[in-house]
Amino acid sequence: CKKVAVTAEKRYDYVQREGSAMHSFYERVCDDELPLMRLQYDFFHGAPLAPREEQAFWDWQYGKVLAIVRYLVTYAPTARVCREQLAELCDDPLVRQSFLRPAELGRRKELYAFAVRKKRYGLLRAMVRGLEKT
Secondary structure (H helix, E strand, O other), X not given: OXXXXXXXXXXXXXXXXXXXXXXXXXXXXXXXXXXXXXXXXXXHOXXXXXHHHHHHHHHXXXXXXXXXXXXXXXXXXOHHHHHHHHHHHHHOXXXXXXXXXXXXXXXXXXXXXXXXXXXXXXXXXXXXXXXXXX
């Protein structure tokens, strides 16, 4: 890069192509994301966190999980594949903890609203029930 410019204007330009990685399903998403989430947890918890830092971590973690759920619901080729991937996601202790923390309970509404828009409410309701099992 030979030149850099700064502006207060919010801009983001990109080209969307059918069949690109951003518009297709990657079946190993949980195989990649779950170990990464564990590494991030270990990195940030190498020393004790202040309560606000701990909450910020779990807010971030929740956002990551929600992004994975959105990806699965949007791009999984079949409901069966989506269910299998959601089940794998639910089995992870960090995922379970991010959804079951008291501060996060109200955020389920965001997950349900997304599910209703995508007409996949049953899949995500089953996911939340799976997360609540001890």
